[in-house]
Amino acid sequence: MIHFVGAGSGAADLITLRGKKFLEDADVVIYAGSLVNPQLLEYTKPGCAIYNSAKMTLEEVLEVMFQAEKEEKMTVRLHTGDPCLYGAIREQMDVLDEKKIAYDYCPGVSSFCGAASALDLEYTLPNVSQSVIITRMAGRTPVPPKESIESFAAHQATMVVFLSTGMLEELSGRLIEGGYKPDTPAAIVYKATWEDEKTFVCTVDTLAQTARENNITKTALMIIGDVVAHHSYDRSKLYDPEFTTEFREGNSRQ
Incomplete structure (x- = not known):
């Protein structure tokens, strides 16, 4: 199984609980070089194989995934922020779909x-x-x-x-x-x-x-x-005492 994981915006404790658990259980981690806080790699277990994708091509990244799958190992592909923004994940997922390799996607906090x-x-x-x-x-x-x-x-x-x-x-x-x-x-x-x-x-x-x-x-x-x-702005209607919501009746001013 391959897990695409959003590393969060920078601070190591801003990864999601799910993402942290994936890192702790991973046998292989491929992380996005200088864009990912290296402190996150401290969550990995002893013996986890770690690869810096900044030095790799797409084909090399995929080959690491393929080999891990052959060895029945769990892989985390650790991307900066949330992978849906400038993460280049679709091109990886398309190849995994072709190879019928299972994956999922754990979102993260974008920068x-x-x-x-x-x-x-x-x-x-x-x-x-x-x-x-x-x-x-x-x-x-x-x-x-x-x-x-x-x-x-x-x-x-x-x-x-x-x-x-x-x-x-x-x-x-x-x-x-x-x-x-x-x-x-x-x-x-x-x-x-x-x-x-x-x-x-x-x-x-x-x-x-x-x-x-x-x-x-x-x-x-x-x-x-x-x-x-912090330009001059209007007050939120949701918390205006005169505004009626599904959960609260508004009070008209006398």
């Missing part, structure tokens, strides 16, 4: 959630932003043209940008071209929830300058939108 916790931030503030766009800049791996930064920026929703720390000058230009004002609040979160986490609040037009001044070149994500500045 975009960890980044919000680092800033004490709520992504969805009433009458400010009720949507979160998760995307990245096109680098060596392209992005579909219909998903350009400019087209997303036109919505003025909250945006979280992964895998783009080295392209912040271009990111700022595209955000502004798409409709964000240059002074729109923004933040850079470096290694969210890790011991060396750093956060920097800035604006759309100072993203590159902020990263440069603080030597941030990788392992960071950017948050764009008024929610970063």
Whole structure:
């Protein structure tokens, strides 16, 4: 059996209880290199075979899985954050489906959630932003043209940008071209929830300058939108004393 496991956003104690149990029982662990906190590997049992996938191709990763299956061993494929975001898990699962090898998927805490916790931030503030766009800049791996930064920026929703720390000058230009004002609040979160986490609040037009001044070149994500500045917002209807819910009758003001 192969378990795809989300390692969480960084801190070793932010893995799920289920994910931790899988690590404790694993005979083989293939983990995503520098993106996964090595402290998580301390949960493994003596004799567990551990592989760093940063040094491996897809074919090499799959071969380790195939060999473990032949030997009736349990494998954990440990991905950063939640594997559903930029985890490249589908290409692994498709081959396992072809080979009729059983697997399952244990979710984890994504770094975009960890980044919000680092800033004490709520992504969805009433009458400010009720949507979160998760995307990245096109680098060596392209992005579909219909998903350009400019087209997303036109919505003025909250945006979280992964895998783009080295392209912040271009990111700022595209955000502004798409409709964000240059002074729109923004933040850079470096290694969210890790011991060396750093956060920097800035604006759309100072993203590159902020990263440069603080030597941030990788392992960071950017948050764009008024929610970063805890913008003036409406009170939640759910907890408004006048609002009736399934569980509570609202009280009209006299």
